[in-house]
Amino acid sequence: xxxxxxxxxxxxxxxxxxxxxxxxxxxxxxxxxxxxxxxxxxxxxxxxxxxxxxxxxxxxxxxxxxxxxxxxxxxxxxxxxxxxxxxxxxxxxxxxxxxxxxxxxxxxxxxxxxxxxxxxxxxxxxxxxxxxxxxxxxxxxxxxxxxxxxxxxxxxxxxxxxxxxxxxxxxxxxxxxxxxxxxxxxxxxxxxxxxxxxxxxxxxxxxxxxxxxxxxxxxxxxxxxxxxxxxxxxxxxxxxxxxxxxxxxxxxxxxxxxxxxxxxxxxxxxxxxxxxxxxxxxxxxxxxxxxxxxxxxxxxxxxxxxxxxxxxxxxxxxxxxxxxxxxxxxxxxx
Amino acid sequence: xxxxxxxxxxxxxxxxxxxxxxxxxxxxxxxxxxxxxxxxxxxxxxxxxxxxxxxxxxxxxxxxxxxxxxxxxxxxxxxxxxxxxxxxxxxxxxxxxxxxxxxxxxxxxxxxxxxxxxxxxxxxxxxxxxxxxxxxxxxxxxxxxxxxxxxxxxxxxxxxxxxxxxxxxxxxxxxxxxxxxxxxxxxxxxxxxxxxxxxxxxxxxxxxxxxxxxxxxxxxxxxxxxxxxxxxxxxxxxxxxxxxxxxxxxxxxxxxxxxxxxxxxxxxxxxxxxxxxxxxxxxxxxxxxxxxxxxxxxxxxxxxxxxxxxxxxxxxxxxxxxxxxxxxxxxxxxxxxxxxxxxxxxxxxxxxxxxxxxxxxxxxxxxxxxxxxxxxxxxxxxxxxxxxxxxxxxxxxxxxxxxxxxxxxxxxxxxxxxxx
Numbered sequence: 081x082x083x084x085x086x087x088x089x090x091x092x093x094x095x096x097x098x099x100x101x102x103x104x105x106x107x108x109x110x111x112x113x114x115x116x117x118x119x120x121x122x123x124x125x126x127x128x129x130x131x132x133x134x135x136x137x138x139x140x141x142x143x144x145x146x147x148x149x150x151x152x153x154x155x156x157x158x159x160x161x162x163x164x165x166x167x168x169x170x171x172x173x174x175x176x177x178x179x180x181x182x183x184x185x186x187x188x189x190x191x192x193x194x195x196x197x198x199x200x201x202x203x204x205x206x207x208x209x210x211x212x213x214x215x216x217x218x219x220x221x222x223x224x225x226x227x228x229x230x231x232x233x234x235x236x237x238x239x240x241x242x243x244x245x246x247x248x249x250x251x252x253x254x255x256x257x258x259x260x261x262x263x264x265x266x267x268x269x270x271x272x273x274x275x276x277x278x279x280x281x282x283x284x285x286x287x288x289x290x291x292x293x294x295x296x297x298x299x300x301x302x303x304x305x306x307x308x309x310x311x312x313x314x315x316x317x318x319x320x321x322x323x324x325x326x327x328x329x330x331x332x333x334x335x336x337x338x339x340x341x342x343x344x345x346x347x348x349x350x351x352x353x354x355x356x357x358x359x360x361x362x363x364x365x366x367x368x369x370x371x372x373x374x375x376x377x378x379x380x381x382x383x384x385x386x387x388x389x390x391x392x393x394x395x396x397x398x399x400x401x402x403x404x405x406x407x408x409x410x411x412x413x414x
Numbered sequence: 415x416x417x418x419x420x421x422x423x424x425x426x427x428x429x430x431x432x433x434x435x436x437x438x439x440x441x442x443x444x445x446x447x448x449x450x451x452x453x454x455x456x457x458x459x460x461x462x463x464x465x466x467x468x469x470x471x472x473x474x475x476x477x478x479x480x481x482x483x484x485x486x487x488x489x490x491x492x493x494x495x496x497x498x499x500x501x502x503x504x505x506x507x508x509x510x511x512x513x514x515x516x517x518x519x520x521x522x523x524x525x526x527x528x529x530x531x532x533x534x535x536x537x538x539x540x541x542x543x544x545x546x547x548x549x550x551x552x553x554x555x556x557x558x559x560x561x562x563x564x565x566x567x568x569x570x571x572x573x574x575x576x577x578x579x580x581x582x583x584x585x586x587x588x589x590x591x592x593x594x595x596x597x598x599x600x601x602x603x604x605x606x607x608x609x610x611x612x613x614x615x616x617x618x619x620x621x622x623x624x625x626x627x628x629x630x631x632x633x634x635x636x637x638x639x640x641x642x643x644x645x646x647x648x649x650x651x652x653x654x655x656x657x658x659x660x661x662x663x664x665x666x667x668x669x670x671x672x673x674x675x676x677x678x679x680x681x682x683x684x685x686x687x688x689x690x691x692x693x694x695x696x697x698x699x700x701x702x703x704x705x706x707x708x709x710x711x712x713x714x715x716x717x718x719x720x721x722x723x724x725x726x727x728x729x730x731x732x733x734x735x736x737x738x739x740x741x742x743x744x745x746x747x748x749x750x751x752x753x754x755x756x757x758x759x760x761x762x763x764x765x766x767x768x769x770x771x772x773x774x775x776x777x778x779x780x781x782x783x784x785x786x787x788x789x790x791x792x793x794x795x796x797x798x799x800x801x802x803x804x805x806x807x808x809x810x811x812x813x814x815x816x817x818x819x820x821x822x823x824x825x826x827x828x829x830x831x832x833x834x
Binding site for chain 1: 458588806
């Protein structure tokens, strides 16, 4: 029986990774849900927008590093982030001009827009692979740990260590700042209010003189900023591979649907629900349980509910359960 | 035409194998056309159906592994059956008990306990099976039945999966189906990659038997009659045998393709087909006329997926092996989509044309892309940039595919052969 060690192991292997992953999903789902709220379609290109933006951040990071510019203990990527956002936003606005605007003006069915967005997804994905290649890239630099394993053990005298990588800390802090700024923007500024009005009732918003093109433009900029931040944080925390980002679309879409499509608060909650369930179900609990039970009852198997290869199954199952019992999501989306 | 050209310019072997893939893609496109063209359903899980079709080939006609089966086959099946029973029990209780907290807890308890019991029954069996001779076997093996039989089974597998998905996601917002099918396709693939007892996972299953009437090249080359004929025609026996094999595949596949086209044309022009298109064009009006929109959607979703599963089974039995790593959403979901949209959604012949045309384009660009990139980058000085661009050439396919999709949707949304 060793509750303290069990708690630390739990925090280290389940809670902290879940928190970081949840923040990344929440940021991704926020972008998806905003586009859905304003433009009224599920943007399949979102995952690849993340990859595209992250790619620029990586390229600029390398450029900075070659010139000797670093952010000290923080990853250089944070310095490159604004540039990546600017490039991605320009790219996304260009695709909106060239592609989506036509269908918006025609008031095409949302499913047509979904298909169109898969076309955009192809092009973005292809561009990413052509420019940076399909292989894995590591671009994290700066200090590795906020709390290192040895430091924690020395300080507390426990046999189990709580390790907090600096990327994890940065992820959670950045996500919190982004969410705070976004909600301030949506609730307090004029543009944000007009966005919410537009999302709630398009006709009424148009009647009161809101310029739809401006709302759409702001939405795309915010969505691409969120996508690039989410992508960069994910890349810093884990690693960057274009294909993984395409696959992230599923948990992100699941988070947005679980929280209620079009509902920003729901997207955040959904992100954490999906992330924690994924980590909970795919973590091998042997260690934690081993500390909790009496020695001779120690489990022999890994106590892993599902192998990590099935993490998609988790987001998918949650998605299906929500669709079956509450199709509009937990927080009543559209 | 294009295929003839490839035949003359490169080799007949290449041309025929591309054509075979093209015919299979055309069948898949027909299935997707039913879902999208007839009923307006957007599914992103085509890859899942294709993979399930492939799995059917392994199960039906794969080599039996009696030792593997003996090691844990019955227990494994019992485990699976138990899992299904747990799910059914919870659905039964959900229907029977009054809504409320008691119901929620009962169902949760059944599911959680059921899950652990299922793992307790299932895991030892799976481990025992995988332990037997993992280098060459390690799976439960198939029934060793003729490969042709596996094709309808492939359709059945894909159909059952489509039923499960359609039951939950149809009748809701149309985007939900797209998201849910994307998920199920990834899960099907994850199962095939990781459940080694089933089809050896990423270790791949090889040596799947060929469907009747296609012979093996080696046997042909030893057949006196064949050698005589080839000599009379003045051809090289090795090449002639490979070409004959591909021609036979082509014959079988074309027969299936024609059968599917014929059936879908009949269906499209029947009252049922008119009802489907009426539902697609105006769901509200159709349901006001007393048509059960969700049930019809479910029906056509299952049929379309089954056709794709059939083609998936045919693909695996032609390749003679199951390689889960080869199934990518790009190749087996979105490419098929582009085929349907370019060919002409709602028109069966359009789907066939799109399948052949894009099947050709996709495979030819694979060969020609780097060469073309070499020409484009000719003026550039040799160096890292040039090498990088030539390496990146295969990814040009993605950009091209996306552009084709966007251009067709924008400027000719009806496709090459529009719906009548």
